[in-house]
Amino acid sequence: MRKLTFLMVILLAFILTFSAAAQEPVTIEFWHAMGGYNGEIVNTIVERFNESHDDIQVEAQNTGSYNDTLTKTQAAVQSGSAPHIVQIYEIGTQVMLDSGIIIPVEELGREVAQDDSFDWGKFLIPVSNYYNVNGQLNSMPFNSSTPILYYNKDAFEEAGLDPNDPPQTFEELKEYARKLTIRNEDGDVERYGFTLGIVGWFVEQMTANQDALLVNNNNGRDGRATESYLDREPVVRFIELWKEMVDEGIMLNPGRGWDGAKQAFLSGRAAMMIESTAQVTNFTNNAENDGYELGTAFLPRPQGVDRGGVVIGGASLWAVRDHPEEELKAAWEFLSFLSEMEQQVYWFENTGYFPVTKAAVEHEMNGQFFAQNPNHLTAFLQLLLSKRASSTQGALIGTFPEVRQIVEEAVEKTLQGDMTPQEAMDEAASRVDRSLEQYNSLYE
Amino acid sequence: MKEQDYDSHFSVPYLLILPSMIILTLFLYWPTIQSVILSLYRTAPFGARRIYSGFDNYINLFTDPVYRASLLRSAVFVLITIFGGLAVSLILSVLVNQKLKGIKIYRTIFFIPYAISPTVAGSLWVFLLNPVAGHVNYFLDLLFNVQVPWLTNGFFAFIAIIIATIWKNMGFNIIFFLAGLQSIPDSVYESARIDGANSFQIFRKITIPLLSPTTFYLIIMNIIFTVFQSFGIVDIMTQGGPADATNIVIYKLYRDMFVNFRPGLAAAQSVILLILVLIVTFFHFRFGSRGVHYQ
Numbered sequence: 001m002r003k004l005t006f007l008m009v010i011l012l013a014f015i016l017t018f019s020a021a022a023q024e025p026v027t028i029e030f031w032h033a034m035g036g037y038n039g040e041i042v043n044t045i046v047e048r049f050n051e052s053h054d055d056i057q058v059e060a061q062n063t064g065s066y067n068d069t070l071t072k073t074q075a076a077v078q079s080g081s082a083p084h085i086v087q088i089y090e091i092g093t094q095v096m097l098d099s100g101i102i103i104p105v106e107e108l109g110r111e112v113a114q115d116d117s118f119d120w121g122k123f124l125i126p127v128s129n130y131y132n133v134n135g136q137l138n139s140m141p142f143n144s145s146t147p148i149l150y151y152n153k154d155a156f157e158e159a160g161l162d163p164n165d166p167p168q169t170f171e172e173l174k175e176y177a178r179k180l181t182i183r184n185e186d187g188d189v190e191r192y193g194f195t196l197g198i199v200g201w202f203v204e205q206m207t208a209n210q211d212a213l214l215v216n217n218n219n220g221r222d223g224r225a226t227e228s229y230l231d232r233e234p235v236v237r238f239i240e241l242w243k244e245m246v247d248e249g250i251m252l253n254p255g256r257g258w259d260g261a262k263q264a265f266l267s268g269r270a271a272m273m274i275e276s277t278a279q280v281t282n283f284t285n286n287a288e289n290d291g292y293e294l295g296t297a298f299l300p301r302p303q304g305v306d307r308g309g310v311v312i313g314g315a316s317l318w319a320v321r322d323h324p325e326e327e328l329k330a331a332w333e334f335l336s337f338l339s340e341m342e343q344q345v346y347w348f349e350n351t352g353y354f355p356v357t358k359a360a361v362e363h364e365m366n367g368q369f370f371a372q373n374p375n376h377l378t379a380f381l382q383l384l385l386s387k388r389a390s391s392t393q394g395a396l397i398g399t400f401p402e403v404r405q406i407v408e409e410a411v412e413k414t415l416q417g418d419m420t421p422q423e424a425m426d427e428a429a430s431r432v433d434r435s436l437e438q439y440n441s442l443y444e
Numbered sequence: 445m446k447e448q449d450y451d452s453h454f455s456v457p458y459l460l461i462l463p464s465m466i467i468l469t470l471f472l473y474w475p476t477i478q479s480v481i482l483s484l485y486r487t488a489p490f491g492a493r494r495i496y497s498g499f500d501n502y503i504n505l506f507t508d509p510v511y512r513a514s515l516l517r518s519a520v521f522v523l524i525t526i527f528g529g530l531a532v533s534l535i536l537s538v539l540v541n542q543k544l545k546g547i548k549i550y551r552t553i554f555f556i557p558y559a560i561s562p563t564v565a566g567s568l569w570v571f572l573l574n575p576v577a578g579h580v581n582y583f584l585d586l587l588f589n590v591q592v593p594w595l596t597n598g599f600f601a602f603i604a605i606i607i608a609t610i611w612k613n614m615g616f617n618i619i620f621f622l623a624g625l626q627s628i629p630d631s632v633y634e635s636a637r638i639d640g641a642n643s644f645q646i647f648r649k650i651t652i653p654l655l656s657p658t659t660f661y662l663i664i665m666n667i668i669f670t671v672f673q674s675f676g677i678v679d680i681m682t683q684g685g686p687a688d689a690t691n692i693v694i695y696k697l698y699r700d701m702f703v704n705f706r707p708g709l710a711a712a713q714s715v716i717l718l719i720l721v722l723i724v725t726f727f728h729f730r731f732g733s734r735g736v737h738y739q
Binding site: 067078100188198252408416442 | 702
């Protein structure tokens with residue numbers, strides 16, 4: 001009798017747990033690297049999703065920088081507690097493809113979720129091109145940006161330059177910077193013509209803008225990259241310009257990273273700079289508050305060199321395969337929700353990151369958003385007018401984060417005068433080659 | 445009450461050290477063994493592949509000029525930071541050891557840097573040394589009409605992280621020096637003064653030797669601080685740059701592990717670091733106590 005009661009109790013407990021589970025919504029973990037204001041926008045979108053989906057609960061968590069997020073994902077995968085969706089920066093694409101932990105979003109949508117209504121052609125070509133590898137879309141484009149040239153129109157007028165005629169070539173950039181530089185009676189520079197933070201991304205973009213490749217095998221798109229082209233003319237030419245301008249005292253070297261250059265430009269210590277399009281809103285507001293007019297332009301390129309264009313930067317959302325089917329379906333539901341027009345428009349207008357779908361762009365065109373915000377239009381046109389080629393599709397490199405650091409070190413060595421641009425880039429190229437060889441040998 | 449007889453059973457001593465052994469094994473020995481094992485493999489990101497490679501990671505490290513330069517740089521960094529730091533701290537502790545009005549406030553002020561986190565300390569220095577809006581350059585410009593490229597020139601960046609690290613550890617050193625100074629009995633000073641010694645002689649012949657146990661302890665603690673804890677300051681201030689000028693071993697290790705995703709290589713570096721620290725500690729305990737005077 002006692003045994004029977006015991007068995008009944010167990011059974012009852014079982015039934016209760018299961019029925020409770022059936023009512024519980026499916027919980028999806030979403031790790032992202034959006035901090036501060038952008039993080040709040042992510043939270044708002046997630047809340048909207050949760051409110052409109054009773055059966056799914058998305059838990060968004062900020063996991064630090066892009067690099068931290070990648071590191072934490074690795075640790076989580078190895079300890080069996082990986083999130084369902086994770087935001088990874090564009091240079092983590094190859095390493096995610098090689099990780100063996102992801103499910104391509106196209107497979108997730110088509111085969112797992114059987115979502116036939118989803119339009120795979122809805123994304124802007126330059127954006128989906130980056131994340132399209134092996135014939136399918138591997139991750140969901142999310143926050144996309146490219147660099148553009150920002151300049152202070154008031155400073156242009158002061159220096160006798162036409163504020164509506166920004167520099168288009170390397171030569172013009174130098175000439176303009178020279179005119180924009182102001183020195184006091186001691187010869188100290190009070191305002192620099194130009195500034196640029198030492199960030200590897202700019203070197204990559206300037207290379208693409210000259211329609212040149214960063215690595216062999218068509219930027220690693222036709223096969224694994226085995227050789228770096230950092231020592232070739234397009235890269236070296238840009239580093240040379242950088243060094244010449246810093247040496248001449250018409251360009252401020254704010255050191256590695258983003259903050260120094262941004263601070264210099266916003267405080268009026270530099271009249272031109274190159275920064276991410278994600279800063280358009282921020283810079284425009286700043287200019288309004290400080291009472292000057294902000295101008296934007298396409299990236300300059302050497303005279304006589306055909307324009308390639310810019311490569312999409314930012315990050316995309318990856319789905320992790322090792323989860324129950326029910327949860328994967330819920331993850332798809334969320335990813336698909338993010339690509340809907342309302343969310344795209346909200347995201348774009350609040351953060352400055354590009355809308356990544358055609359519908360959202362059309363909506364913004366019709367709503368006169370671009371007409372009222374010409375700086376956003378510059379950012380957008382530069383992307384759309386980019387040539388469709390491997391150069392602007394972006395390089396796939398397994399050790400891209402390391403490559404970026406090698407490039408940044410090379411720039412520093414050049415600016416310090418330890419090496420000439422060619423010497424520094426030769427060294428960087430051979431270091432990248434070695435890094436590629438070591439990485440590739442892991443997957444042979 | 446009857447006194448416990450700890451020799452009553454052979455297992456008693458073992459039982460007594462068991463709790464600390466469990467903790468040490470879990471948090472020290474086991475990870476160490478793991479590191480040694482990991483250093484013999486090349487591991488793909490996400491652990492997808494693991495290839496046994498023997499001592500390849502070590503060979504790669506020692507044939508890499510970047511790593512050798514980093515080792516040398518760290519040695520220079522540690523030596524300057526420790527001796528510079530201890531000298532400054534000693535002078536300051538002698539100063540705050542005087543009976544002045546509000547001396548407790550001064551002591552607190554000197555201790556504050558130690559209480560804040562390395563990240564905050566690093567950020568403060570970045571603000572101060574900022575080439576555009578930094579106060580240090582503002583005053584240097586005002587006084588000497590010079591602009592120092594603190595964080596964008598390798599040499600000055602190296603100096604900057606040394607200054608920041610010394611400043612950060614100063615509070616800790618001062619507290620210990622102060623305790624040491626106050627434990628020196630006044631009678632010793634009195635008799636020295638009666639014998640006609642001047643302040644410098646007293647400092648040189650009495651204070652320094654009698655402080656040597658404290659100094660000895662501080663040297664070891666400072667080596668550990670400088671090698672491991674300066675990471676936060678370097679990460680915030682220079683990220684190992686410009687052009688590797690401040691890339692000390694602990695930072696390179698971090699980068700290889702968390703940015704370059706080479707767990708094997710990073711593990712090999714941590715094993716090398718462990719061996720180096722063991723050697724330093726051994727030499728100090730073996731020979732370092734010779735010049736130390738205990739009362």
